[in-house]
Amino acid sequence: DGGITQSPKYLFRKEGQNVTLSCEQNLNHDAMYWYRQDPGQGLRLIYYSQIVNDFQKGDIAEGYSVSREKKESFPLTVTSAQKNPTAFYLCASSSGTGRNQPQHFGDGTRLSIL
Amino acid sequence: QKEVEQNSGPLSVPEGAIASLNCTYSDRGSQSFFWYRQYSGKSPELIMFIYSNGDKEDGRFTAQLNKASQYVSLLIRDSQPSDSATYLCAVPSGSARQLTFGSGTQLTVLP
Numbered sequence: 001d002g003g004i005t006q007s008p009k010y011l012f013r014k015e016g017q018n019v020t021l022s023c024e025q026n027l028n029h030d031a032m033y034w035y036r037q038d039p040g041q042g043l044r045l046i047y048y049s050q051i052v053n054d055f056q057k058g059d060i061a062e063g064y065s066v067s068r069e070k071k072e073s074f075p076l077t078v079t080s081a082q083k084n085p086t087a088f089y090l091c092a093s094s095s096g097t098g099r100n101q102p103q104h105f106g107d108g109t110r111l112s113i114l
Numbered sequence: 115q116k117e118v119e120q121n122s123g124p125l126s127v128p129e130g131a132i133a134s135l136n137c138t139y140s141d142r143g144s145q146s147f148f149w150y151r152q153y154s155g156k157s158p159e160l161i162m163f164i165y166s167n168g169d170k171e172d173g174r175f176t177a178q179l180n181k182a183s184q185y186v187s188l189l190i191r192d193s194q195p196s197d198s199a200t201y202l203c204a205v206p207s208g209s210a211r212q213l214t215f216g217s218g219t220q221l222t223v224l225p
Contacts, residue, residue: 103213
């Protein structure tokens with residue numbers, strides 16, 4: 001089945017540690033996105049990528065980094081510079097950027113501080 | 115000013131009633147609008163999108179768009195307890211059509 005796979009489902013970060021969240025899609029989608037969701041809040045955009053080897057900062061990119069070396073993969077690294085990393089992280093993808101192209105989401109990764 | 119605003123709720127309706135969820139947006143150039151449903155602890159799933167003024171119906175769901183007044187609404191007819199979730203309004207913008215989300219409306223359908 002085609003879809004978006006995020007792993008791990010739960011992740012714990014120690015003080016000063018970088019952690020990487022995985023996002024893989026087999027939908028052959030060009031565009032991929034990372035969002036952060038805090039309790040009772042909507043989603044906020046961290047980074048996005050329209051094509052391989054290119055990505056752009058979203059609204060809250062500080063303390064995060066990404067790479068897009070393959071079309072199907074868009075990993076997110078939460079660095080030690082992100083002082084409040086506890087949140088629900090969602091990866092999404094879409095087939096294009098036309099006005100009717102929806103984004104579909106993976107199941108998410110919950111990150112907490114130890 | 116937030117770009118996408120929703121009535122935060124919580125909203126409670128009895129089973130079988132019509133649930134009405136509203137969303138306003140600030141960018142007059144916005145052309146399409148998405149409604150996502152998010153169950154507690156789960157990721158959002160797309161339930162409706164609309165880009166033309168007027169109504170769009172899909173089963174028990176109707177999306178209504180009024181570009182002049184800059185609002186989009188979602189009606190859920192014959193509400194069921196399984197409709198209890200948070201509903202997120204999202205508006206694409208920018209070159210990559212990245213979504214700006216409202217904070218969501220929590221809906222509870224009472225049996």
